[in-house]
Amino acid sequence: MNFKKADQLIRNLNHKRIDASRSGVLALMAFFLNRISRFTKGPIGDEPILVLRLDDKVGDSVTATGFLRELKRSHPKNKLMVVAGPLTAQIYRPLAFIDEIIIAKKGIVSTWRTFFKLNDRSFKYIINTSHILTPRVLFLTSLLKSYKKLSFLNRDYSLFSDHIDFNFHDHHVTERYRRTLLHLDIQEAKLHYELKVDDDLLKAAATQINNLKKGERKIIALNCFAGARLRNFKKDTTFKLVKGLLQNSKVVVVSIGNAGDLNVIKTWISELNDPRWVCFENNPGLFENCALVHFADLLITPDTAWVHLGSALQKKIIAVYREDSLLEKNSVIWSPYYHTETAIVMAPFHQDQPFDINTVNVDQIVELAHKMLGLS
Template sequence: MGALKQFTRKKNAFFRSIKFALINRRYRHRGERKPFEPQSVKRILLLRLDDKIGDMVVTTGCAKALADNGYQVSVLTGPLCKQMLSAADYLHGVHLYRPRMSLKALQEAQFDAVIDFDDVNTYERFKLLSELNIGCVVGFNKARYKLFDQSISFLDESQHISVRYQQVLKLFGIKESEYRYFVAGNPQEREKVAALLATEPMPTTFVAINPFTGSEDKDFSREQVVSIIEHLHAQPRPVKAVLIGQSEKIKQLAIGNALFLPESTINSAVEIVRLVDLVITPDTSIVHIARALDKPLIAVYNQRKLKDTGLPGYKIWAPNYQNASQIICETDFISAMPVDDLLQSINQRVASLYPPAA
């Protein structure tokens, strides 16, 4: 059975590569790319198909800047990002992406331009862009593909990911003195989080710990989380840990001396970050939510390279704001990192939350 599955995967990959080549062949006779004319664009569709929260948080800066400059901005994305964007009033629409979905509603919206922020080159992605049939297709590092009317080069490991989005704004003639992220939040989830924190006596310093990411090599181990919590609770002033994450995964840690919110959503996570005093997390979306809310942060990164570009993720996706501390571990897995450096950083950060004694 395993050999059959492997054969099927290879067969499907082969035929996808053939169809990918055919799509590009269809556009091979297009002429040279013409200069971009932002005045001809009013309605813009942004693609965030992978439903990655961190990517979407960074994208909000570009989306809001475009909207603030008179463009009608919509997003095509997955269910988690759609949930997070539910209160983003600067967006004209948030469309739910599903594989093999009907494109009728998107086609009827008559977008003038579509912007694909990813470096992904797949048959499915190119088929979607082709069938949307939008007058101007903007992408990154796609100069070799005639499907794209505008290709922005961005493969510089010395530049933060936010510079990529600033390049889009530059294309539209928009200059931002500071590139910011925006998370609107959810009042109902905010009330739930506030009620959870109110169970502790005041004054208490609340520190959010996010143990999990989308990649096993970036997760904290249970032992690391326990060490962090014990260290926090040993501080000279009252400190309480608050765990961020899916309820089932948090329950599996079986840690009883920390707060957590049952039935958490992405909006719960946003509100926890908003209401606590300090956030501790590995490299994941919580880093960028913390930046959007300018929250004191300790972020731990390993040195893995990005899959699509080979660029160092710890540089490209660094927190990149003054209120953040970044720890780069030498182990391949963050869970194998000695916790001492992190505990020392916690001491410094917790101490900085208190005003100096008179």
Template sequence: MSGKDWKKQRRFRQAFARQLQKMLHKPLLMPPYNGPLHSIAILAQEKYGDAILLTPLLRQLSIHFPKTEVHLITFSQATHDFFRNDRNIDALHFAKGNTIAYYRRILSRRFDLLFNTKDHPSTSFLLQSLIIRARRKAGIDCPYHRGIYDYLVDLDFHTQVALKNCALLALLGKPVKSDDCRPYIPEKPLSETVRTFLHSLPERHYIGINISAGGATRYWTEENWKRLSENFTDDKFVLFSAPGDHEQKERLERSCPNIIPSPATRNLYEVSMIAARLKLLITPDTAMVHVASCVNTPVIGLYGIAPQDQSRFMPFMVKHRIIVSSTAFVRDISPDQAVKTCQEMLRK
């Protein structure tokens, strides 16, 4: 999407939110919510990183409100599959799936509480907030959510997203400490090839490299990854990649003698099982940063210059270092910066 198209969409979302604010004009209620809580509907964001950072809230809801039905509503097939085996939710729904089933399971019933996890205006999330019936509705505070929701999570915009999600517990009268908000990856069956690879992988000896990213501006170059590995001839590396980057992964494994071949992974759970056995993970700003948080593996994150990416999606509850590009492009981080930071992390 071009910058012009993105700005056009942003203006449309903001205009749509303003119309809802004028139409609903809800007074803001002071927490805690003290009504019935037999059921809660949560709108889950579309990307893997957002999905991972939602898991601490799901776990804490199951602990503090074990009798509450938690209904999770997803908006992408990827996150729907991610949450499919999550034991902390009672029902999983796909907003863009079967219309009749969605009406029967969601739109025809009334929930006690709805929670929008986005901290900025989203047309689809605002529309679902409007059409899903709930006794009370909660969101994260931003200028475009005021007057639409009964309760708002009032935290600084740059607060880490996992903490923003868990702040819903404070609105419900059950605040939790940040130490209780470690994310997790829902379990899935392991393939035989990954299981065999795990048995051959010594614990906390190898360094992990993730070469994939969620957008073009977040990729480091193949040559940079190669130069990084060449500076650590006494160490061995394991590479991760999304399916679209598998050819680059194989080229690096062939050309760099200290990068060991590893099997393709089918899902983030398999990725996390490998990451849990590493002594360090190096990755661009993408979901792999949060996979490291799940398994408590130290991580070096490569970020663009945008401060909101560094703050809201920083590594959480894990030893880490962040390397920030001088531009919006991660590729402008020099290999020397990464080598130096990696050396410092390994010494520690």
């Protein structure tokens, strides 16, 4: 029995079950909420703009920063409010162009609290920034008052007044924002990402990195783990990659990750036992890792979230993705968004086999890394 194929089949069936259940709940809610969505007759003055960023995905939240900045730039007198999850709030809180953040955790109680906080206001726009709808997005969008309510795709939901079309499988993740801004008559928007890292964290990271940069060494920040198991670098892949990178004596590899990731990485480092592969166990937080990447010369990652974080920090990046298919062009959708040197390496994708990022050509990554660092 092919256990990989069986595992993939079970995963696919489970996804279909979840999607069917979710679609049923959304259809039932839409049946009622489409009919009672609350609109104002028109913008009277400087009503606030409300943006919903409820999925709490780090990478997607970063990709929306340029959109939020341009929205505020074109509406300087309108208060820009964002309803966001706790992780997203960490990213948005330091950004001066966001006037207020309402933290909304998952669950019915938090959704009701958010509704009561906002119910006495009328908004100029309510904009949902994910094309994937959830019950709480429908609930808040329908029952809060606004002149316009904007959503991506989702034309079957008349609780929204405006629908922005784009091709999710063929357009860069920022295209939805560009089209939304054009829909609002905001021309020539600059959608580069923004990320603010605390000065104290930068000072601490600078000390750590400078201690490694003896003799003009190049620092490679390496992230091995992504949001899905089949997009993680396995130990063998990581060892082959690190050994290849360290063949050049001027390279130091700094592994980044959360507390759980670093516990695994620590055992790998001790096993390989090379002093030029390090991790900092006391830096498991998102912004501590961002501070380290800030001072790195190159970032290598299979995780789209770190591609977007690295883009915001304007770093050289090697992104490791699944090979493009006819249905989805990962190299386009999730490509780094700025004009600094970047590269995308593709792991082969076969329709009849479960995808595994570890089929990637590691030698190609090593060669690209040395070339991008001027070491070959």
